[in-house]
Amino acid sequence: MVDCALECIDRDLICESPPDFLQRNSTFFLTLIGIVGGGCGVLLTYFLKSRCTEIKCCGLFFKRQPIELNNIELTTSK
Numbered sequence: 001m002v003d004c005a006l007e008c009i010d011r012d013l014i015c016e017s018p019p020d021f022l023q024r025n026s027t028f029f030l031t032l033i034g035i036v037g038g039g040c041g042v043l044l045t046y047f048l049k050s051r052c053t054e055i056k057c058c059g060l061f062f063k064r065q066p067i068e069l070n071n072i073e074l075t076t077s078k
Contacts, residue, residue: 022029047055047062055062 043057046057051066053064053066055064
């Protein structure tokens with residue numbers, strides 16, 4: 001009876017090999033990528049909604065001109 005589909009190659013090297021580093025820790029890496037991606041999303045949302053002209057955060061420095069709001073937009077947005 002053949003347990004391995006690759007019967008011409010040594011079974012111990014192919015079929016019985018332990019999982020590599022990425023296979024063992026794939027859940028951790030997916031979680032880490034999700035957390036970092038979510039943090040970047042929150043940071044970018046903060047930058048977009050901010051009315052500041054200069055933003056300094058985590059070693060980053062942005063100087064920008066935010067869009068001016070007129071009185072009609074301020075009273076209707078409440």
